[in-house]
Amino acid sequence: MLKKFMLASAMTVAFTGLNFAANSTAALADGHAKCDISKGRISIVGNEFPAIQTVGKGAQACAGGDVTVKANLTADHQKINVAGMSSTPAEYTSAIVANSSIVALMNDDLIRPLDDYVAKYGKDLKKNQLVTIDGKVMAVAFMANAQHLVYRKDVLEKAGIAPPKTYEEMLAAAKMLRDKGIAQNPIGGAYKAGWNIAQEFTNMYLGYGGEFFKAGTAEVSINNDKGAAALKMMKDLAGYMNADYLTHDSNLTNAEFRAGNVIMMNMWGSRAATLTDADGVSQEVKDGLAVGAPMTVGGGSVPATTLWWDGWTVSKNISDEDAEATFKSLMAGIDPSILSDGEVAKQAVWLLDGYKPTPAAEGVFAAASMGTKPYPMLPFQGLLHTALGAELPDYMQGKEDAAKTLADIEAAYIAAAKEQGFLK
Amino acid sequence: MKHSTFFWFFLPTALAMLLFIAFPIVSVVTQSLHTAHDQVIVEVENCGPFGCTKEVKVDTEATAQLKAEKPLGKWAGLNIYFDRSHLATAEVAQAWRSKKSFGEFFSSITNLPFYRAMSFTLTYTFVVTPCLIILGFMIAVAVNALNQKLKGIVIFFSLLPMIVTPLIGSLILFWMIDSRGILGNALQWLAGDPNLSLKASTTLTWIMLMVYGVWHAAPFAFVVFYAGLQTLPQDTLESAMIDGATRWQRIRYVIIPHIMPLVTFVALIQLMDNFRVLEPIVGFNAEAHATSLSWIIFNDLSGETRLLSSAATTSVLTIVGVAILLSPVLVRTWRDFNRKA
Numbered sequence: 001m002l003k004k005f006m007l008a009s010a011m012t013v014a015f016t017g018l019n020f021a022a023n024s025t026a027a028l029a030d031g032h033a034k035c036d037i038s039k040g041r042i043s044i045v046g047n048e049f050p051a052i053q054t055v056g057k058g059a060q061a062c063a064g065g066d067v068t069v070k071a072n073l074t075a076d077h078q079k080i081n082v083a084g085m086s087s088t089p090a091e092y093t094s095a096i097v098a099n100s101s102i103v104a105l106m107n108d109d110l111i112r113p114l115d116d117y118v119a120k121y122g123k124d125l126k127k128n129q130l131v132t133i134d135g136k137v138m139a140v141a142f143m144a145n146a147q148h149l150v151y152r153k154d155v156l157e158k159a160g161i162a163p164p165k166t167y168e169e170m171l172a173a174a175k176m177l178r179d180k181g182i183a184q185n186p187i188g189g190a191y192k193a194g195w196n197i198a199q200e201f202t203n204m205y206l207g208y209g210g211e212f213f214k215a216g217t218a219e220v221s222i223n224n225d226k227g228a229a230a231l232k233m234m235k236d237l238a239g240y241m242n243a244d245y246l247t248h249d250s251n252l253t254n255a256e257f258r259a260g261n262v263i264m265m266n267m268w269g270s271r272a273a274t275l276t277d278a279d280g281v282s283q284e285v286k287d288g289l290a291v292g293a294p295m296t297v298g299g300g301s302v303p304a305t306t307l308w309w310d311g312w313t314v315s316k317n318i319s320d321e322d323a324e325a326t327f328k329s330l331m332a333g334i335d336p337s338i339l340s341d342g343e344v345a346k347q348a349v350w351l352l353d354g355y356k357p358t359p360a361a362e363g364v365f366a367a368a369s370m371g372t373k374p375y376p377m378l379p380f381q382g383l384l385h386t387a388l389g390a391e392l393p394d395y396m397q398g399k400e401d402a403a404k405t406l407a408d409i410e411a412a413y414i415a416a417a418k419e420q421g422f423l424k
Numbered sequence: 425m426k427h428s429t430f431f432w433f434f435l436p437t438a439l440a441m442l443l444f445i446a447f448p449i450v451s452v453v454t455q456s457l458h459t460a461h462d463q464v465i466v467e468v469e470n471c472g473p474f475g476c477t478k479e480v481k482v483d484t485e486a487t488a489q490l491k492a493e494k495p496l497g498k499w500a501g502l503n504i505y506f507d508r509s510h511l512a513t514a515e516v517a518q519a520w521r522s523k524k525s526f527g528e529f530f531s532s533i534t535n536l537p538f539y540r541a542m543s544f545t546l547t548y549t550f551v552v553t554p555c556l557i558i559l560g561f562m563i564a565v566a567v568n569a570l571n572q573k574l575k576g577i578v579i580f581f582s583l584l585p586m587i588v589t590p591l592i593g594s595l596i597l598f599w600m601i602d603s604r605g606i607l608g609n610a611l612q613w614l615a616g617d618p619n620l621s622l623k624a625s626t627t628l629t630w631i632m633l634m635v636y637g638v639w640h641a642a643p644f645a646f647v648v649f650y651a652g653l654q655t656l657p658q659d660t661l662e663s664a665m666i667d668g669a670t671r672w673q674r675i676r677y678v679i680i681p682h683i684m685p686l687v688t689f690v691a692l693i694q695l696m697d698n699f700r701v702l703e704p705i706v707g708f709n710a711e712a713h714a715t716s717l718s719w720i721i722f723n724d725l726s727g728e729t730r731l732l733s734s735a736a737t738t739s740v741l742t743i744v745g746v747a748i749l750l751s752p753v754l755v756r757t758w759r760d761f762n763r764k765a
Contacts, residue, residue, distance in 0.1 A: 079726040099472065104729055107463075109484035133481060134468035141473050193712035194723075216467055216480060243621035244603055247709035259604075309473045351473055374474045379465065379482045382728025390537065390723070393712035397626070400535070408535065411515075415508040419733050421460040421498065 035062035035332045040325025044071040044312075045081050046096025049270050051143050051348035052310065055096065058333030062325075069329060078104070085110040088317040093326040096312045099377050100385070102131070102139055107379050111138055111313040117327040124336075129351050131311055133377075141311035142334040143270070143348040146372060147203060148305060148363030149295055150257070150267040150275070154288035155182060163290070167207070167233055167297040167304060170264055174240040177263055187240040188257055188265030190250040191396070197234075197246070198388035199306075203266070204230035206373050207297040207304020218380045218422040220413045223406040229298055231395055231402045238396060246393055260285050266295070266305070269367075273346045273360030291359070293366035305367055306375040309351070380422045387412035449743065455736035456504060458497035461490045497733070504737045509720075511741075512536045537720060538741070544630065544714040549698040549749070552637040557690055559638060560645025561683075565675065567646070568653045579650070586643035594636060594707025601632060629713040633704050640704075641697065645690045652683040685760075692753050699746055717742045 044059060046052050056071040063069040072080075077095070082104050084091040095105060105111045113136040118125060122140070131139040149170075151163055156173070159182055164170040170187065177186040190196040205212070210226035213219060238245055242256060250271060256262045258281045267275070269291075276286045294303035312330045314323050336353045339345045349357065349364040357365055375381075387409050395405035417423040464486035470479045506513045515536055523529035533539045567578055585593065600607040603621045612620045622628045656679065664674050702718035705711060711719060717738055724735035 076726075078728065082730060100728055107482045107484075107729070109488070128473045131470075131472040133470050134466075144473055192709060195728075218465065242603065243619060244623040246712040247598075247623045249709075307474050368474065374472065374477070377470055377477075377479050379463065379480065380729075383731075386723070386727035386729070386731075390711075394535070397712065411508050412537070416729075416731055416734070418507065419459045419500075419504060419509075419731060420729065421463045422465070424462065 035067075035329055037062055037067050037325045037328050039066040040068075040322050040329075041093065041318075042067070042069040042322070042326045042329045043092050044069075044073075044094045044096060044326075044330070045077050045084055045092040046071075046073050046312075047077050047098075047310075048073045048075050050274055051270060051344075051350075052096055054338060054344050054347060055142060055312070055330070055333040058335065058338055059329040062329040062332055067325060067329075077101075081105065082108060082110065085315050085317065089319065089322070090315040090317040093315050093318050093322050094312050094330060095315070096310065097139065098145070098308050098310050099131075099375050100308075100382065102311075102313065103377055103379055103382060105313060106133065106138065110316055112316040112323060113137060114140065114314060114327065117314070117324065121328055121331055124353065126351065126353060129311070131309065139311040139313045140330070140334070141309040141351055143310045143350050144364055144368065145268060145270045145308040145310060145349065146294060146305050146364045146367035147199075147266050147268050148272075148303075148367055149264065149292035150272050150363070151264040151290055151292060152260075152285070152288040153290040154284065155263050158182075163292045164264065164295060165293070167204075167237065167295050170295060171236055171240070173264065174237075178240065183261065183263050185240055185242045185261065186263040187237055188248075188253045188262030188267075189237060189241055189245065190248060190253045190267075191234075191238060191241065191245040192249040192252075193246050193393045194389040195385065196249050196389075197392045197396070198385045200234060200266070201230055201388050201392060202375070202385070203304045203306060204233055204297060206306065207295075207300055207302065209298075209300055209302065212376065212381070212384060213378070218417055220384060220410050220417075222384075223403065223410055227406045228402040231392075231405065233297060234392075235396060246396060258285060269361065269364035270310075270348050272363060273348075273358065291363040293363060293370065294372065301371070303367060303370050303372045305372055307367060307372045308375055310348075380417055380420070383416040383420060383422070384409075384413050387416060452736045452739045454496065455733055456740050457500060457502070459500040459504065459733050461487050461494070461498050463487065500733070504733050505741075508536065509734055510538050510737050512538060537715070538717075538738075541715040541717050541720055542745075545699060545701060545716045545745075547630070548634060548637060548701050548714075548716070549695060551634050552641065552698050553691060553694045555634075555638045556641045556694060557645050557687060559642040560690070561649050561687075563642065563646040564649035564653055565679070567650060582646055583643045585639050586641070586647075588640075590640060590703035591707050593640060594704045597632075597636060598708050623709070626713040629708070629710050633701075633708060633710060633714055636704050636708075637698060637701065641694055645694070648686050648690050649683055652686045653679070656682055688753060688757060692750060692757075695749050695753070696746055699749055700742065717745065 042059065042062070044056055046056065052073055056073050060069045060071055078101050081092060081095045081097075081101070085095060085105065086108065090110070095111070097105065115137050118130065118137055125140060129141050130137045131141050149163065153163070155177070156163060159177060159180060161173045161176060164173050174186045177183045189200060191200060205222065205226060208226040208229050210222065210224070210230070212222060214221055242248065242261070248256070250268055253262065253265055253267065254271060254275055257265060258276060258278060260282060272291050276289050294305040296302065297304040314326050334352060339350060339352060339354055345355070346358040346360055349361045391405055391408045391412055394400045394408070395402060400408070414423060464483040465480045466483045467478060468481050469476055505511055508515055516533060519529055519532040534543050563582055567575060567582065570578060599605050601622045602608050603612065603623070608622055611622065612618055622632055660678055661674060664678050669677070700718045701716045702722060705714055705716060705719050706722070721735045721738045721742070724731040724738065
């Protein structure tokens with residue numbers, strides 16, 4: 001399993017280019033009956049987790065005759081989508097994005113409104129699938145996602161611990177598991193320096209009821225008690241994690257869970273269902289896997305997590321013919337009939353008609369019903385996210401106190417926001 | 425060679441250099457002097473699967489006109505060079521004024537992204553380069569003394585670290601030094617400390633990156649020196665032996681002077697390479713402990729929002745850094761050249 005894992009990460013890092021070739025020939029067989037496209041060039045860029053692979057495969061089934069479909073699905077999609085959609089004609093006719101990554105495309109005006117296509121070909125779409133910005137449909141969402149509790153019910157039961165509802169309870173449970181000698185590092189978390197740890201701070205800060213910016217402006221304001229409390233909680237949690245936690249992204253955290261080392265973690269819903277579908281996972285871990293609602297923190301009622309949607313967009317800088325073909329092929333990719341495959345149905349919390357939640361979807365549903373905030377769709381949120389990712393490790397390693405780190409984050413954000421013209 | 429012959433001979437190279445080296449540098453410098461236009465932000469209502477919220481967005485139509493007039497962006501002069509993400513002049517001055525000791529000044533400086541990257545980059549460059557030259561030389565001398573039949577296979581294995589793609593090589597080692605990996609576990613056993621983690625300690629991470637750097641680049645030095653050893657004047661060596669020189673004396677007074685120009689060459693290339701260290705940092709997920717200028721560029725270009733001007737500025741600073749680093753070696757080469765001419 002280790003070898004497979006290594007290969008997989010090596011592949012994503014080094015051979016993103018090769019994905020092209022491998023994916024584009026994958027699904028020529030199915031014919032293009034349900035797509036109804038006569039001509040067009042379709043080229044999709046997006047993330048690589050299972051649900052998106054399914055959508056990409058569905059769109060690729062439209063290939064044939066004068067219709068070409070390429071899909072480049074890679075964890076590095078955000079590094080290439082803006083560049084790949086800036087030229088005319090754009091290399092990518094569609095980008096599969098989430099509420100964070102659509103912002104970069106919006107900022108540079110790279111995607112087109114979809115209202116006309118929705119009226120013509122998207123009558124079956126549900127209203128909540130349409131992502132509208134300023135009244136225009138800019139993306140079609142097909143799945144919801146959130147980070148929530150994933151735990152080993154067998155281990156917690158044996159130790160007589162109830163699944164934690166708050167981060168404070170999680171700490172107490174972790175202490176008990178360590179003291180009893182059941183697990184040395186029972187907590188898992190994607191705390192890798194960079195994007196992941198910034199995401200965890202975002203969760204925690206929202207859980208304490210924090211606001212990132214002064215309303216309606218790009219002026220950051222995180223250097224406050226809530227920011228300091230969020231940092232302290234993260235450091236306390238890290239005390240119960242594998243010492244290498246600053247290098248662990250969600251893939252590695254999941255590997256630790258599969259190996260039976262991690263008992264409780266805050267993990268993505270999109271990865272929870274297929275978490276134990278790997279070679280070499282013990283039956284104990286497979287049976288013990290359970291998902292729970294996201295945790296709250298500091299006595300707050302809003303969970304310390306964020307809601308996400310994943311959806312597809314259509315490029316602005318392409319011919320209308322290609323845009324229409326792209327829209328139709330992606331409609332085929334999210335056709336509700338894909339849910340008839342049980343494996344596909346459990347890959348995500350689908351927003352499609354006829355989706356029946358599987359047990360693995362409970363966490364995301366709980367997140368939605370508990371009033372979790374969506375990840376902010378602000379033009380400058382990404383700059384703050386990057387600043388967080390770069391400056392947080394200093395605090396986690398004990399090199400600085402909370403006030404200094406928060407001040408550093410604000411300073412790093414301000415420098416970037418000035419360069420991008422958001423601040424003067 | 426006649427001047428016209430030289431001209432036609434050199435023309436394709438010159439064109440390629442102009443196209444692939446000079447123009448990109450001009451473009452990077454231009455980019456570093458400009459920033460994005462001031463963004464017009466409007467409040468809008470966004471709706472999605474989780475309801476509607478009031479948020480802000482960039483009014484792209486309002487900035488389209490500005491962009492069309494000045495596609496390069498807003499003139500910023502050297503502003504970006506002096507901002508906190510780069511030379512941070514204001515922050516450095518502030519730290520100098522409020523310092524209580526040099527140690528405190530140094531630690532507040534290395535808290536700034538540029539100086540933090542420089543402190544690792546320079547340490548890496550000046551530790552790895554001499555080490556890999558010495559190691560490469562030792563391998564070359566050892567291999568040269570081997571039996572003819574063994575040589576081929578030993579050379580092949582000595583070259584392996586260089587053949588492995590740096591990113592893959594560092595990923596493989598990354599897994600091996602994991603606290604549950606074979607090397608990480610062995611170290612824990614050797615140190616008798618079950619909580620020892622290479623990846624959690626800044627010092628150990630630095631050492632690991634440097635060891636990796638030497639391991640990866642030593643074969644390059646080895647190949648060059650080994651080729652140099654094949655041209656060793658046998659007469660001089662034999663007369664040294666007749667004079668009763670020991671093996672060490674032969675190396676010191678015959679072999680090293682003979683391959684000195686090659687040492688300069690290897691140093692030149694490796695100083696340049698090591699200053700641009702990136703792959704091990706990415707492969708080892710080491711950015712919490714060690715960053716380099718190249719890593720800053722990589723990070724600026726791969727965030728949620730790309731920071732083009734910031735990346736361009738760091739690129740220019742890298743070029744300046746390489747130029748400063750190489751100047752002693754270049755001056756020396758130039759002097760040698762003149763002396764011979």
